[in-house]
Amino acid sequence: MTIGLPRALLYYRYGVIWEAFFKIIGCKTITSPETNKQILNDGIRFSIDECCLPSKIYMGHVYYLIGKCDYILIPRIASCKKRNDVCVKLNAMYDIVKNTFGDISILDYNVDNHNGLNERRAFINMGRALGCSYAKALSAYKNAKKADKLLYEKKVENQNRLLENNDKLKILIVSHSYNCHDKFLGYPISDYIKKLNCVSVFADAADREKSVVMSRKISDSLYWIYNKESIGSIKVLEDKVNGIILLTAFPCGPDSLVNELIMRKVRDIPVINIILDELQGEAGIQTRIESFLDVIKDRARL
């Protein structure tokens, strides 16, 4: 059996777990390629105009996978812990795909801690739906989780090593991982920063648990966990970076308010807000980044 994994949205957070889990229970996986023009265009074709850009890209990835696998994995994640909800777009992705593409086979799991469905149970249910035993599904989930944790710790460690290096400017990119690691959206930006001889570090590679705790220093009323993590990472890395780029996809609902919050509350470090949409040119963004870096360099010299 082959499971298709769309390389968008939650893939950047849970991809490792998915791949490991399916490998252990004996399913093959196929992942859609990095986002390209074609995928974006397909995504736009199958989305409502007002959807956010990452969700449009997601639709493109799903469309790519149709016919290439037995099932497409579309998880539904509503809440992780108490008062740790997830953007409503991710609540609805399953139904959106189902209603847009009609008869395709979808494999889903539902994480909704408010209603007593935690991640472990969701994975076990999914494993059993695929025909393996409870024990096997449980051990697969545990091993997958372990593998993910190892990789994540390595990522954090690598980033910390980067941060210790003092001879280059360090720019923190605060964004959802599906924005800043996407080849089409965020990658050109971090790549360009590298070309300008600076280092880019990412909010999602800061220590997650520490970030969530630190986020209270900026705001204690946030209830979307991904926002908590990104906003907390600013507090965690504040003294180690020279500037912050808020990378947002148009029209991201939570970010529209959280960015405002950051810009009004984080005052002693330069912040720039870059909004990505499907029509942008590369040159415009490069100019903005270049001038932002120039400003930071000037500040450092004073």
Place this chain on the structure above:
Amino acid sequence: MKKIISFPHIGNYHIPIEILLKLIFKDSVIMPAPKTTKRTLELGSRYSPDFVCVPFKYNLGNYIEALENGANVLIQAGGGCRYGYYAEIQELILRDLGYEFKFVKLIGHDLHPLNMFRVCKSIGTNISFFRFLYYLLLVIKMVGFIDRTEAYIRENIGFEVMENSFDKLHAEFFGKLRDISNFTSLAHVTKEYEKAFRKIKIDKPENCLKVGVVGELYTAMEPFSNYFLERELAKNKVQVSRFITVTFLFFQKPRDIKKILKSAGKYLKYTIGADGTDSVERSKTLAELGYDGIIHVKPFGCMPEVNAMPMLNNIGRDYKIPVLYFSFDSQTSETGVKTRLEAFYDMLEMRRKSREDITKFENRVSWS
């Protein structure tokens, strides 16, 4: 310093909220924000983030105008979608503008009577918890009655024989509500006005055009933000139904969420956030009830409602019912809304006519 408590507008609900606050805070001045106007929206959008949804801008405009008039305690609720983030950002923006005030937030999980009482205490009142509960229940009952009355008005205002008879009585009704302070007087007023509204002469054909309004709560409930869409429809002699009311949101929905999800049938497997689920379920029900059209309203970029749109498209196709989508923003033109509504109305009428012709023809065929 005397406390002047203020809050933003949504539809006619400023009246029951004002009544409640007046009962609780006897020594303070209760002043709902000045009426929403074009200026409110302009002020609000000037200081708002770029692509935040439009209710944020209205609320912020309301606050600024209230502060200009001397308010010093502001109240904001929140929860569900990014609405829960409103309070904090609005407070920040207003503080950065240099105003001084106390900001009271009642976010999602905080809407427990005990907690609300605590918040009221912190603003400054000396009533007991039981008194507070009494007033709260009184106003909840009142809101229920207002919702029922307004639903009746909405469905019939287009067919009134004497112009403005509904509006006149409506205003009078709200005037009477302001004096209520116990359940007996509420029961009297309820009885009196239930009769009075039914007594208004209407000339309603049995097969009038019926349109349902679904969508995001603020744009559906605040007539200024949807450019008086319901009124515009009623002018064309259309029966308008809308289900999103405060009673529904606070009392019916939490209880019935599982039922709602089930009733949405094949269109939904999971809830899709805030009011999106209801929009889908309501549209399906309306289509099954034989309504002629559905109007879906939302502010630009509203996440739950955008989520609901693919399902609405499918419902429109499966049940052959036209769906008109409106996306409101601070830049929406009133003429544009009117033109689209007119075209929608004409289309519904033509569909109705052609369907009648077909049935006539079929009858003739079966006769011969």
